[in-house]
Amino acid sequence: MMLKIENLHASIEDKTILRGVNLELNAGEVHAIMGPNGSGKSTLASVLIGREGYDVSGSVSYQGQDLLALSPEDRAAAGVFLAFQHPVEIPGVGNLYFMRTALNSLRRQRGQEELDAVDFLALAQERMKLVEMDQTFMGRSVNEGFSGGEKKRNEILQMAILEPTFAILDETDSGLDIDALRVVANGVNALRSEGRAMLVITHHQRLLDYIVPDRVHVMAAGQIVRSGDRDLAVELEEHGYAGMGQQRNSEAPTPVGATR
Amino acid sequence: MSAPATTTGISDEVRQLANQEYQYGFVTDLDTDVAPRGLNEDIIRLISTRKNEPDWLLEWRLEAYQHWLTLTAPTWQHVSYGPIDYQDIIYYAAPKPKKQLTSMDEVDPEVREMFNKLGISLGEQERLSGVAVDAIVDSVSVATTFKEKLADVGVIFCSFSEAVQNHPDLVRRYLGSVVPYKDNFFACLNAAVFTDGSFCYIPKGVRCPMELSTYFRINAADTGQFERTLIIAEEGSYVSYLEGCTAPVRDQNQLHAAVVELVALDDAQIKYSTVQNWYPGDAEGKGGVYNFVTKRGLAAGRNSKISWTQVETGSAITWKYPGVILKGDNSVGEFYSVALTARRQQADTGSKMVHIGKNTKSTIVSKAISAGHGQNTYRGLVGIRRSAVGARNFTQCDSLLIGKDCGAHTFPYVEVKNSTGQVEHEASTSKIGEEQLLYCRQRGIPEEEAVSMIVNGFCREVFKMLPMEFAVEAQKLLNVSLEGSVG
Numbered sequence: 001m002m003l004k005i006e007n008l009h010a011s012i013e014d015k016t017i018l019r020g021v022n023l024e025l026n027a028g029e030v031h032a033i034m035g036p037n038g039s040g041k042s043t044l045a046s047v048l049i050g051r052e053g054y055d056v057s058g059s060v061s062y063q064g065q066d067l068l069a070l071s072p073e074d075r076a077a078a079g080v081f082l083a084f085q086h087p088v089e090i091p092g093v094g095n096l097y098f099m100r101t102a103l104n105s106l107r108r109q110r111g112q113e114e115l116d117a118v119d120f121l122a123l124a125q126e127r128m129k130l131v132e133m134d135q136t137f138m139g140r141s142v143n144e145g146f147s148g149g150e151k152k153r154n155e156i157l158q159m160a161i162l163e164p165t166f167a168i169l170d171e172t173d174s175g176l177d178i179d180a181l182r183v184v185a186n187g188v189n190a191l192r193s194e195g196r197a198m199l200v201i202t203h204h205q206r207l208l209d210y211i212v213p214d215r216v217h218v219m220a221a222g223q224i225v226r227s228g229d230r231d232l233a234v235e236l237e238e239h240g241y242a243g244m245g246q247q248r249n250s251e252a253p254t255p256v257g258a259t260r
Numbered sequence: 261m262s263a264p265a266t267t268t269g270i271s272d273e274v275r276q277l278a279n280q281e282y283q284y285g286f287v288t289d290l291d292t293d294v295a296p297r298g299l300n301e302d303i304i305r306l307i308s309t310r311k312n313e314p315d316w317l318l319e320w321r322l323e324a325y326q327h328w329l330t331l332t333a334p335t336w337q338h339v340s341y342g343p344i345d346y347q348d349i350i351y352y353a354a355p356k357p358k359k360q361l362t363s364m365d366e367v368d369p370e371v372r373e374m375f376n377k378l379g380i381s382l383g384e385q386e387r388l389s390g391v392a393v394d395a396i397v398d399s400v401s402v403a404t405t406f407k408e409k410l411a412d413v414g415v416i417f418c419s420f421s422e423a424v425q426n427h428p429d430l431v432r433r434y435l436g437s438v439v440p441y442k443d444n445f446f447a448c449l450n451a452a453v454f455t456d457g458s459f460c461y462i463p464k465g466v467r468c469p470m471e472l473s474t475y476f477r478i479n480a481a482d483t484g485q486f487e488r489t490l491i492i493a494e495e496g497s498y499v500s501y502l503e504g505c506t507a508p509v510r511d512q513n514q515l516h517a518a519v520v521e522l523v524a525l526d527d528a529q530i531k532y533s534t535v536q537n538w539y540p541g542d543a544e545g546k547g548g549v550y551n552f553v554t555k556r557g558l559a560a561g562r563n564s565k566i567s568w569t570q571v572e573t574g575s576a577i578t579w580k581y582p583g584v585i586l587k588g589d590n591s592v593g594e595f596y597s598v599a600l601t602a603r604r605q606q607a608d609t610g611s612k613m614v615h616i617g618k619n620t621k622s623t624i625v626s627k628a629i630s631a632g633h634g635q636n637t638y639r640g641l642v643g644i645r646r647s648a649v650g651a652r653n654f655t656q657c658d659s660l661l662i663g664k665d666c667g668a669h670t671f672p673y674v675e676v677k678n679s680t681g682q683v684e685h686e687a688s689t690s691k692i693g694e695e696q697l698l699y700c701r702q703r704g705i706p707e708e709e710a711v712s713m714i715v716n717g718f719c720r721e722v723f724k725m726l727p728m729e730f731a732v733e734a735q736k737l738l739n740v741s742l743e744g745s746v747g
Contacts, residue, residue: 049702052694076704084702088695092717101713102703109704141717158703 002027002197003067003166008058010040010047017043019222020058025166030198032208034233035219036241041201042085044219045170049082050075062166076102077109079165083155083172089143095154096124096138099161106162127160131187149180156187167191168199173207185210205233295352301325304452307352311421311455314428317435324441324451331445338637338669339577339606341550344515351453351486409469415499416461417472420488423459430461434492438521438558438585446517447554450486454519457487462497462528471727473502489520493528495561502730504535514539516575518553526561526588531569533726535734538574540605548576548605555582556612559591559620567594568611569725571734576605581639583612586620586648593622596722600738601634601666610640610657610671615648615681624655627719630666631742637669644681652682659689660718662711662742712739 003025010018017040025031035041047056050072060067067075090098104114115123124138131153143151152172159167169188173181188211192198200211208216208230216232217224220241226232295306304325308318333344410417416427423431441451462468493499516538522530532555541548551574557566568582578601584593595611613622628636642653659668674683692714700710716723716735723731 049698051698071707072698072701073704073706076702082702084699088693088699090696090699090714090717092720093713098700098703098713101709102700102705105706105709106704162703 001025002063004059004061006059006061008044008047008056008060010043010054010056012043012054017222018047021219021222021224023217023224025197025199027165027197028192028194029214030192030200030211031215031217032200032202032211032213032233033217033219033224034202034205034236034241037203039219039241040222041219042170043222045082045085045168045199045201048075048168049080073105074109076162076164077106081159081162081164081167083152083159083167083169085170085172085174087143087146087151087155089141089146091141091144093142094138095140095142096121098142099124099158102158103161124157124161127157130160130190131156132183133157148175149177149184152176152180152184153187156184156191160187160191165195166197166199168201170201171203172200173202173204181207182210205237208233294350297350298347299325299349299351299453303351307453307455310352311424313424316432317424320436320441321452324448325453327442328445328448328452331448333445337579337608338635338639338671339579339608341577341606344550346449349515352455413466413469414463415466415468416459418459420454420457420459420490423490427459427461430492431459431490434490434521434523435488436521438523438556439519439554444554446552447519450488450517450519450554454486454488457489457518458491459489460491460499460501462491462493462499464494465496466494467497468499471500471502473504485514485516485518487518489518491520491522491530491532493522493524493530493564495525496527497525498529498531500531500533500727502533502535502727504537504730504733514549516549516551516553518555520553520555520582522557522566524557524559524561524564524566524591527563528561529565529567530557531567532557532582533730534568534570534572535726535730535737536570536572536574536578537737539576540574540603541576543603549574551575551578551580553580555580557582557584557593559584559586559588559593559617561588561591562617563590564588565592565594567596567725569594569596569722570598570609571719571722571726571737572597572599572607572609573737575607578605578607578609580609581612581641583614583641584622585614585616586622586651587616588620589617590619590621591617592620594725595622595624595626596725597625598627598629598719598722598734598738599636600629600631600742601636602631602742604633606635606637608637608639610638612641612643613653614641614643614645615651615653616645617648619650620648621651622653624653624657625721626655626657627722628657628659628668629662629715629718629742630659630668631662632666634666635669636667637671639671639673641673641675642683643674644676644678644683646677648678649680651678651680653684655683655685657685657687658718659687660692660715661689662692662715712742715742 001024005021005023008018008021021044033041047054048060050070056068062078065078070078100120107114133153137154143154146154155172172184176184200213212230216228216230218226218236295303301322304321305318308321436451439447441448460472491499491501522532524530538549538551559566566584570582572578582595586593593613597609599607599609601607610626611624613624615622624640626638628638630636636659638657640655642655644651655672657670661668668689670687672685676683696714697707697710700713701707715738723734726734
């Protein structure tokens with residue numbers, strides 16, 4: 001098993017957001033997490049990458065390591081990647097330079113040799129095709145002046161370059177038109193592989209038409225309240241999250257296990 | 261490196277770095293010839309006599325001194341410091357050369373050692389970089405290089421004292437022509453007591469074949485330094501001048517009140533770049549240098565151009581407004597600045613652009629970075645006189661705050677007396693985002709590297725104006741100064 005989350009709680013400034021999340025993810029699997037606003041989906045992503053400011057309890061075991069004990073950069077070095085919901089702009093720092101610095105930091109932490117500018121450029125150019133990005137993006141500052149869709153493609157490009165073992169996609173579909181969604185989804189699908197697990201956080205089942213998950217989990221009020229296969233997403237689309245909450249009250253005093 | 265998550269966002273490692281000592285904080289033991297403490301006419305006469313100056317210069321100094329006695333130190337700056345006792349300063353100190361110097365090899369070994377510690381070995385400089393170095397230790401020039409090569413094209417680059425001896429007419433003609441001694445308190449003090457500095461003259465039509473560079477150091481204890489720099493670019497000439505400095509640790513605040521005057525005639529260009537790294541004081545702000553400097557250029561001729569680029573990371577207090585008087589028609593003035601204040605540093609800096617000629621153009625780009633308890637003020641004056649038809653100014657002031665205890669302030673003054681003038685001002689203040697830091701760290705970039713990357717990105721517009729080798733040095737300096745500033 002690649003990732004095992006047990007009884008994960010998180011609160012920020014006395015506000016409890018995660019109330020005992022349990023989740024297991026195997027290499028090669030793509031799981032989707034759905035749920036209404038405020039259910040804790042993005043907080044789960046934040047806690048997994050080590051965003052500061054949360055009081056966290058419970059455990060997260062990632063490839064046998066205690067993930068919660070690692071700094072954000074060490075988690076990255078261990079292969080954890082987040083495609084941010086709102087990628088931040090870094091003025092004056094070139095996109096290409098940023099990605100090379102990131103890749104070489106990871107390689108250094110893993111004891112691998114760094115890539116020089118020429119080799120990196122070749123790698124970047126190859127991966128850019130995946131998300132249909134052209135060279136002009138690479139000369140610009142990180143995310144600066146990028147449209148919503150360009151930012152999301154830039155996230156997937158970084159994923160393609162950094163080749164994480166465990167990738168979290170936080171609302172990667174939000175704000176995308178159908179064409180951009182297709183480009184992003186194609187990129188993600190191309191990166192599905194046996195050794196890689198993905199957690200796709202989304203609001204809409206629309207994305208799951210393109211990125212077909214192995215499992216779907218529904219989050220409400222800080223817990224995973226239902227888990228199922230692809231059909232669960234369709235059911236959600238038809239009945240909405242409201243019904244889900246009721247179900248939780250009636251049938252789930254303890255959270256439903258999330259494994260197959 | 262595992263940094264446990266905290267709610268404050270400051271890891272232990274970062275805290276440790278915050279308390280790091282100033283890298284260049286050493287004192288060289290030179291055999292120094294010093295004047296008694298205090299300021300009076302006798303001291304000024306002593307300085308003038310030691311330097312074998314002509315009478316007119318002594319007279320000028322004395323006039324300045326008399327005027328200075330009528331002045332009081334300015335208080336309008338957004339900085340605070342205790343009163344300076346001007347009678348407790350040594351106004352003249354000269355390292356005694358061990359023998360007459362005929363080549364670089366004979367430069368005082370201790371002086372050379374000091375430059376080695378700074379990573380600027382003179383011998384190496386001469387061989388490798390093609391940069392002529394006029395090294396100033398305390399108040400007297402001890403080594404000047406590349407003179408012959410420059411002399412071939414008629415460029416004069418020497419210490420101010422030498423210029424007074426060898427080119428008195430030029431000095432007399434231009435000294436005080438851009439910054440008169442009546443200009444301000446510190447410029448006036450400088451006029452009375454300056455001991456040395458650099459002089460540079462580029463003849464008509466000559467493009468100076470190398471970048472001219474001066475490294476300053478304050479060395480003898482309690483010695484205020486009062487340099488004077490004068491650069492004259494004749495018609496159609498070009499010169500790029502680099503000034504860089506570091507200073508050793510001191511327990512008492514050191515006053516540094518320099519004056520720099522630039523004169524550009526028709527079609528001439530002067531590019532003046534500074535990397536300033538005076539000792540900023542310890543974590544409590546004790547012992548840093550007071551850097552109160554008057555720098556001004558006179559774009560006297562048609563189509564002349566003067567550019568100031570500065571990277572200010574040092575000093576306890578920085579107080580300077582490099583400016584340009586745009587007198588010639590179509591003349592251009594530029595000011596690109598990065599000012600960093602960390603620890604308890606204070607900076608009140610900016611630029612002054614005075615448009616007099618027609619179609620004159622000025623650009624001000626100011627990047628202020630505040631960290632720790634640093635206070636950073638941009639103060640700028642753009643004046644468009646009645647005669648300045650079609651004048652244009654663009655000003656951009658960006659501030660970056662790192663942490664919660666620092667501050668950034670902006671005071672832009674604009675005086676437009678000609679309705680055809682165009683003045684644009686843009687300003688922004690941003691906090692170094694925890695979001696930006698997290699983004700970088702999530703990609704695997706360690707926190708410190710991420711901070712320096714974000715800050716360097718913020719400063720890129722200014723760094724790219726610096727000559728290449730200087731840009732690299734500036735970037736390094738910024739990284740060193742920023743170490744441990746996160747949180």
